[in-house]
Amino acid sequence: MDKLVITRPDDWHLHLRDDALLASVLPYTCARFSRAVVMPNLDPPITTVAQAAEYRQRILAARPAGSSFTPLMTLYLTDDTSAGEIRKAAAAEFVVGVKYYPAGATTLSAAGVTAIEKVYPALDAMQAADVPLLVHGEATDPTVDVFDRERAFIDQALAPLAQKFPQLRIVFEHITTADAVEFVLAARRGIAATITPQHILLNRNALFAQGLQPHHYCLPVLKRERHRRRVLEAATGGSERFFLGTDSAPHATADKQSACGCAGIFSAHAAIELYAEAFAEAGRLDRLEPFASHHGADFYRLPRNQENITLTKNPWTVSRTLKFGQHDLTPFRAGAEVAWRLEGNDD
Ligand code: NCD
Ligand code: ZN
Numbered sequence: 001m002d003k004l005v006i007t008r009p010d011d012w013h014l015h016l017r018d019d020a021l022l023a024s025v026l027p028y029t030c031a032r033f034s035r036a037v038v039m040p041n042l043d044p045p046i047t048t049v050a051q052a053a054e055y056r057q058r059i060l061a062a063r064p065a066g067s068s069f070t071p072l073m074t075l076y077l078t079d080d081t082s083a084g085e086i087r088k089a090a091a092a093e094f095v096v097g098v099k100y101y102p103a104g105a106t107t108l109s110a111a112g113v114t115a116i117e118k119v120y121p122a123l124d125a126m127q128a129a130d131v132p133l134l135v136h137g138e139a140t141d142p143t144v145d146v147f148d149r150e151r152a153f154i155d156q157a158l159a160p161l162a163q164k165f166p167q168l169r170i171v172f173e174h175i176t177t178a179d180a181v182e183f184v185l186a187a188r189r190g191i192a193a194t195i196t197p198q199h200i201l202l203n204r205n206a207l208f209a210q211g212l213q214p215h216h217y218c219l220p221v222l223k224r225e226r227h228r229r230r231v232l233e234a235a236t237g238g239s240e241r242f243f244l245g246t247d248s249a250p251h252a253t254a255d256k257q258s259a260c261g262c263a264g265i266f267s268a269h270a271a272i273e274l275y276a277e278a279f280a281e282a283g284r285l286d287r288l289e290p291f292a293s294h295h296g297a298d299f300y301r302l303p304r305n306q307e308n309i310t311l312t313k314n315p316w317t318v319s320r321t322l323k324f325g326q327h328d329l330t331p332f333r334a335g336a337e338v339a340w341r342l343e344g345n346d347d
Helices: 019-032 049-062 083-091 116-129 146-164 178-186 225-236 268-281 285-299
Strands: 003-007 011-014 035-038 070-076 095-100 133-135 170-172 191-195 242-244 308-317 322-324 327-329 337-342
Touching: 003 285, 011 019, 011 242, 011 268, 019 049, 019 268, 019 322, 035 049, 049 070, 049 083, 083 095, 083 116, 095 116, 116 146, 146 170, 146 178, 170 178, 178 191, 178 225, 191 225, 191 285, 225 268, 225 285, 242 285, 268 285, 268 308, 268 337
Parallel strands: 011 035, 035 070, 070 095, 095 133, 133 170, 170 191, 191 242
Antiparallel strands: 003 308, 308 337, 322 327
């Protein structure tokens, strides 16, 4: 199969940053996706509906001319998030969820939740108003091995949380392990997961291929080949519990190529094309459309998109650098080929 026509996809986990940085990266997402769930980890974080409304306006204003891209906003859960703010979020149509970062788990998570008990009132309100919880699922205890943090989080935090709030809808974001796949498949109703392109295309060897590769560093960190295969099987397996979320997370090249490099991989410039490669590897291109264009919309109870996009097997070479405000960034596959091409993309 060299040509694939699918319903225009949505990105259910995306970092857009703000201002000039936002203006640089947003066009790549608008060219491919109809909607995206926008992460709230700005500095300062988006913790209120009023802030989310303003951020949404900045995103709308930064769209390329003619784009009908729709940002779906999230709030950043903190120890102080009130039940009242959750009720406001439930009433605001443009807010689709609340993001739970365990404090210290990842980039700009310092304002995150320090102890889960502190957010029980907010979670109660979310359960009552049916507002989904979007979870960065990694244990933050520094004594837990970095490759085991997702598994530890499932046992210590996620499984008990899903039980304590049995009606709360939960998205386990950017899953990376076989453990996460098994948890989601066996979980009660209302639990789903997003999957990134890097976690189904790469294993942890990519971090150390001929030297340290900072542009392959993201959180959760890449895992062993066994986990990559199981996550790819989940993405391509047809279960409606798994859907596309790129976690495209731009950082300036200088911040990644540093003595203490930031976590985050930028994939928005080739996102759907990269998923097509992974699905082709699995021999399941026929399952790309439900994963990319149906399951997420169904979970969030939004209509599926109407228009189509066309992908062709026609390799192209990714630029070595892209503009990022006053800086530049190094995109996923920089200087190398991507096998699939989006029709109308002349990069
Ligand atoms: C994200 C970022 O840079 O904002 N980084 C990452 O490695 N994925 C934060 C996140 O989603 O963990
Ligand atoms: Zn993310």
